[in-house]
Amino acid sequence: MTMLILAPAVLSFVAAYFSFIIAAALLFRDRRSYVHWLFAIGMILFAGEEILRALSYGAVLPEDVISWQKRVMASSALISAVWVAFSLGYGRVGSHTFLGKWTLLGLTGSSVTFLGIFRKTLFAGPVFLRDAGRWSISLGSPGRALQLFVLVAAVVILFNLERTVRSSTGRIRWQVKFMVLGIAGLFAVRIYLASQSLLFSAIDTGLGSINAVGLIAANLLFSFSLFRSRSLNVDVYLSRTAIQNSLTLILAGVYLLFVGVMARLAPIPRPGRIIATAGRICCLSDVHELHGGTSRDHNRLGQNFLVAVIDAKRMLV
Numbered sequence: 001m002t003m004l005i006l007a008p009a010v011l012s013f014v015a016a017y018f019s020f021i022i023a024a025a026l027l028f029r030d031r032r033s034y035v036h037w038l039f040a041i042g043m044i045l046f047a048g049e050e051i052l053r054a055l056s057y058g059a060v061l062p063e064d065v066i067s068w069q070k071r072v073m074a075s076s077a078l079i080s081a082v083w084v085a086f087s088l089g090y091g092r093v094g095s096h097t098f099l100g101k102w103t104l105l106g107l108t109g110s111s112v113t114f115l116g117i118f119r120k121t122l123f124a125g126p127v128f129l130r131d132a133g134r135w136s137i138s139l140g141s142p143g144r145a146l147q148l149f150v151l152v153a154a155v156v157i158l159f160n161l162e163r164t165v166r167s168s169t170g171r172i173r174w175q176v177k178f179m180v181l182g183i184a185g186l187f188a189v190r191i192y193l194a195s196q197s198l199l200f201s202a203i204d205t206g207l208g209s210i211n212a213v214g215l216i217a218a219n220l221l222f223s224f225s226l227f228r229s230r231s232l233n234v235d236v237y238l239s240r241t242a243i244q245n246s247l248t249l250i251l252a253g254v255y256l257l258f259v260g261v262m263a264r265l266a267p268i269p270r271p272g273r274i275i276a277t278a279g280r281i282c283c284l285s286d287v288h289e290l291h292g293g294t295s296r297d298h299n300r301l302g303q304n305f306l307v308a309v310i311d312a313k314r315m316l317v
Contacts, residue, residue, distance in 0.1 A: 006057075007209075008053075008054075008057055008133075008208060008209040008212065009054040009055075009057045009058070010054075011209050011212040011213060011216070012050040012051065012053050012054035012057075012208070012209070012212045013050070013051070013054050014212070014216060015046075015047070015050045015211075015212040015213075015215040015216045015219070016046075016047035016048070016050040016051045016054070017047075018215070018216060018219040019043045019044070019046050019047035019050070019215060019219060020043070020044070020047050022043050022219055022222050022223065022226075023039070023040040023041075023043035023044050023047070024040075025226065026039055026040055026043075026226065026232070027040050029226075029230055029231060030231055030233070033231070033232065033233055034089060034101075035086065035089050035090055035232045035233060036231075036232055036233075038082060038085055038086040038089060038104070039086060039232060041082055042079065042082045042083050042086055045075060045078055045079045045082060046079060046186075046215055048075055049072060049075035049076060049079060049211075050211070050212055050215060052068060052071045052072050052075060053068075053072050053208050053211070053212070055068060056068030056069060056071075056072065056205065056208075057133055057205075062127040062135075065127065065135050065137065065205070066123050066127065066137060069123070069137055069203055069205065070119060070122055070123070072208075073122060073143065073146055073203075074111075074115050074119075076146075076150055076190075077111040077114070077115060077146055077149065077150065078108065078111055078112075080107070080111075080149065080150050080153035080154065080157075080190075081104060081107035081108045081110075081111050081153070082104065082108070083153070083157050083183070083187070084103055084104075084107060084153050084156055084157055084160075085101070085103045085104035085107070086157075087156070087157040087160035087161050087164075087183075088103055088160060089101075090160075090161070090164060090176075090232065090234075091164040091167075091168065091172075091176060091234050107153075111149075114142070114145075114146070115146075118140075118142035121140045121141070121142050121143075122139070122140055122142050122143040122146065123137050123138060123139060123140055123143055123203075124138055124139070124140030124141075124143075125138030125140075126138055130204070130206065131206065133205075133206075134204070134205055134206035135203075135204075135205045135206075136202050136203070136204055136205075137202060137203045137205070138201060138202050139197065139201050139202055139203060143203075144197075144198060144201060147194045147197045147198050148194070148198060150190055150194045151190070151191055151194035151195060151198065154187040154188075154190045154191045154194065155191065157183070157187050158184055158187055158188070158191075161180045161183060161184060162180075162184075164176065164180065165177060165180050168234075172234050174228070175225075175228065175229040175234055176225075176234060177225075178221045178222075178224050178225035178228070179221070179222060179225040179232065181221050182217075182218035182219070182220075182221035182222050182225070183218065185214055185217060185218050185221070186214055186215065186218045189210055189211060189214040190211075192210075193207055193210065193211070
């Protein structure tokens, strides 16, 4: 049993150590760059999350497990806020950097306020020991709302990064592609884990090691990217046509639709419906971009968005 608990903890510590090295190396190259600071802060938060997760594996009492998981969830919310701002600033200058700073302040402030108000009700209901060192903790309404925020933020991050890559050409694309692949892998994992948490209204601590493995793999890609290019400061002209037929929206929409439909067939209809509706919005958003935003698409997008809001309100009650 001790070895089963030790292995995930070692993975988390290795991922955290690697993340600290990447953050320090990037700041050593250019400490005045806004994008470098955002990336470094994001990596430090990833490292902090993994350290908290590693320490949580040693908890044996349900109260201790819940206490550690609250800290992990708080880290996840801050990670999402910082990386949304990074995705807005990476490869952009001027107004986009300004927008990224306000986004960072807004999302971080909202996350901290939300966590401060609902810290005691993130989890509700029973705690189950599913296996050696593997717990299932039921989420309260604020906890489900936080998981929904993490999921939506991950889709936004992937969408912004895809837009950057598809707008880039030549040497700039050569510079950014491995960095984007690493970040995309990290947040694709978060989409999966957040959707599972929403689907079952519970956190499965046994899935935490997926984050650690993903972070280690991403750090390898970051290392290779920084070896090829000494800086993250690139300037990409964002073309509107680059987001037509967005792969991010298609994949996210199809995945969430699939998960939502499967949930509707199981005895958990409310989480399933909101996930399916989120998938419909992703797919319709892609149609909206592809056809230039016709009035019909606007109406359909608005109707699906209202359904999602109503379903979210019902699910979180």
